[in-house]
Amino acid sequence: MKDENLLFRPAVRVDLEGIVGMLADDNLGRTRENPELPLERSYEEAFQAIHEDPNNELIVAEADGQLAGVLQLTFLPSITYRGSWRAMIEGVRTASSMRGRGIGRELILHSIRLAEEKGCRLIQLTTDKSRPDAIRFYESLGFSPTHEGMKMRLDKGDGKE
């Protein structure tokens, strides 16, 4: 897809309501997020922590001037692989009104380019096993499901990941 009206940029503070809205508009996300305004203070603190961290970037896709997608890209210094940098993708979401335009695909490809520019030797992500479409999507982009993604909740929350 070549979409002339699609651009990618670092998120700014005024995007935050829209980002949380996208994260909440999803089967798993609706149990985890609270898009009510004003946003919980923890969302603003997280935005600020990401903004101040040179190894974390919140990236948004904008299509036709509208917020169309989001993901978080983290650069990880690592002793393994002969002291290489890794990139990690988390929190990928496309606006439901924009699905089917290939925006998610372009957003991931954009992140892969950023990881290559940073000199990362590996890019990784985890995706819930209850999302088979997402697994196929990432496989079509060149990712391999070589690892078990293991998680443990440390709080007493009811949400599930």
Add this chain to the structure above:
Amino acid sequence: MKDENLLFRPAVRVDLEGIVGMLADDNLGRTRENPELPLERSYEEAFQAIHEDPNNELIVAEADGQLAGVLQLTFLPSITYRGSWRAMIEGVRTASSMRGRGIGRELILHSIRLAEEKGCRLIQLTTDKSRPDAIRFYESLGFSPTHEGMKMRLDKGDGKE
């Protein structure tokens, strides 16, 4: 296990040769790492990058005054889960001469405590599907294999992860 002679501490520069030696002393690690001295400069650069990053910590286990294990703990600010911090574990290795003493288990439990102190709501890791013992080990500590861990190499290396 209660091992009076076991302690955990942040790695210091003089541990680096021993850390790379442990990482290389493994079926997968031996294809990826180069423990020859002097170490490749990239290992020292990675050590320095981790050392300077307040959200990354290289932790070693010391048993009877000897280097006994290593892992990297990363704290990740995140918009998801209502703006929560996550912890991630990478590069876990126990010295082959020290296996069977429960050192790996204590090292992971130590990291879980650090993640809780930081206020993380989730701790996560990925483990190669070719290591069924590791998967059972993490399950016994409370991790669930809910996710696919998907990776893509960005270099032209021959090593495999």
